[in-house]
Amino acid sequence: MIGTLSGALEARKIPTYPDKMKADAEGTIEAPGGVMKITHIQIHFQLEIPTGKRPEAERALKVFERNCPVAQTLKDSVQIDYDWEIEEQDA
Amino acid sequence: MAKPIEISKIRIYQDQPPNRRAYIGNFEEPFHYGIHGGVKDFYKKEPETEYPSTLDHIVASAAG
Numbered sequence: 574m575i576g577t578l579s580g581a582l583e584a585r586k587i588p589t590y591p592d593k594m595k596a597d598a599e600g601t602i603e604a605p606g607g608v609m610k611i612t613h614i615q616i617h618f619q620l621e622i623p624t625g626k627r628p629e630a631e632r633a634l635k636v637f638e639r640n641c642p643v644a645q646t647l648k649d650s651v652q653i654d655y656d657w658e659i660e661e662q663d664a
Numbered sequence: 665m666a667k668p669i670e671i672s673k674i675r676i677y678q679d680q681p682p683n684r685r686a687y688i689g690n691f692e693e694p695f696h697y698g699i700h701g702g703v704k705d706f707y708k709k710e711p712e713t714e715y716p717s718t719l720d721h722i723v724a725s726a727a728g
Contacts, residue, residue, distance in 0.1 A: 576697065576718065579678050580707075589678045600672035609669060643718045 574616060574655070577641035581633035585626070593621040614647075616655040624661040631659070682711055697721065 575596045579589040601613040622630050634657055638644045644653055676686045683698040698715030699707060716724075 575676050575678055576682055576684050579681050579684075583681060590680050594678035596676045598672075598674045598676065600674070601668045602670040602672060603666065603668050605666075611672075643722065646719070646722060 574638065574641050574644055574653075575618065577644075578618065578633065578637045581637040581640070582620075582622075582630060585629040585633055587622050587626050587630055587633070589620075595619050611651050614651055614653045616653070618655060618657040620657060620659045621662055622659055623664045627659055627661060680712065682707070682709055683713060683715055695721070 575594065579594060582589050582594075596616050596618045598614060598616045600611050601615075602609055603612045604610070605612070618634070620630060638653075638655075647653060672689070674686055674688050676684055679685050679696075683696060685694040685696055687694050696715040697718050698711055698713065699709060699717055700714040703717045703719065704711070704714070
């Protein structure tokens with residue numbers, strides 16, 4: 574998902590490279606019916622953006638999932654949740 | 665609620681778009697994600713370095 578989010582931010586003139594964007598993800602693996610499966614993926618995005626760009630960044634974070642190929646592939650079988658922290662820095 | 669069998673922990677860095685780098689658990693070597701082939705054509709991008717897409721990795725995981 575970070576790739577699609579990067580594209581959404583870049584389209585809003587928010588650079589995502591170098592060292593401006595990373596994510597930590599945890600996938601929960603359970604065996605509710607005796608067979609292992611991924612039941613939940615939690616992602617925490619960490620963004621460094623130019624000062625004053627927070628509204629555009631938050632807008633991208635709220636809409637990018639609909640354009641993410643992987644999220645759209647998995648959405649009916651795995652619960653995916655995400656949150657974020659944003660640090661504004663002067664260019 | 666039952667205790668999970670495993671929590672898969674991964675850190676992902678955005679490299680020069682569209683490339684990303686994922687570190688899985690305690691393994692030292694990352695996986696690289698990017699675009700190539702039809703996915704590259706779809707996005708109309710020409711990356712300096714081509715890597716398999718995350719969709720390729722889903723397919724590889726399913727087959728693996």
